Amino acid sequence: MSAGAILAGxxxxxxxxxxxxxxxxxxxxxGVLTPDKLAVLQADKADALTWARxxxxxxxxxxxxxIRRWYAAETYFDGSVSPEERARHAPxxxxxxxxxxxxxxxxxxxxxxxxxxxKLLHGFAENEKEVSCGV
Numbered sequence: 001m002s003a004g005a006i007l008a009g010x011x012x013x014x015x016x017x018x019x020x021x022x023x024x025x026x027x028x029x030x031g032v033l034t035p036d037k038l039a040v041l042q043a044d045k046a047d048a049l050t051w052a053r054x055x056x057x058x059x060x061x062x063x064x065x066x067i068r069r070w071y072a073a074e075t076y077f078d079g080s081v082s083p084e085e086r087a088r089h090a091p092x093x094x095x096x097x098x099x100x101x102x103x104x105x106x107x108x109x110x111x112x113x114x115x116x117x118x119k120l121l122h123g124f125a126e127n128e129k130e131v132s133c134g135v
Contacts, residue, residue, distance in 0.1 A: 003048035006037050007055075019052040 007017050007026075015028035024045060026033055041048045 001040060003041050003044040004051040006040055007048060007051050010037070017052050017055065019049050019056070022049070024048050024052060 010026060010028055010032060011017055013029070013032045015026055015032055018025050024041065026041075
């Protein structure tokens with residue numbers, strides 16, 4: 001088994017692997033870094049260090065890509081949503097709008113008077129009496 005395969009297996013088991021100059025630092029839970037794995041890593045230290053440095057480079061590239069995706073999906077400074085996000089969330093927004101409309105109509109028919117969305121958000125005026133309904 002190669003040093004890189006051992007290090008990948010150690011990471012899968014919860015170990016942290018990094019290169020610190022010419023040293024390979026492995027922080028692993030007890031029993032994960034066995035003597036035979038340690039012997040392979042010591043024998044092929046150059047390959048292990050190369051793997052750890054490449055891993056850091058891949059992590060940095062993944063991190064940079066994630067940051068770019070995050071900012072691309074962020075809302076604009078004026079509070080509007082990017083066109084991509086708007087298109088992605090449109091079905092959910094439409095569904096919620098329909099449900100709010102349905103509930104507004106149900107409440108209005110139960111109370112016997114028009115019900116505006118601001119009443120749903122802000123409640124009744126103090127002089128109006130509350131009516132419980134089975135919606």
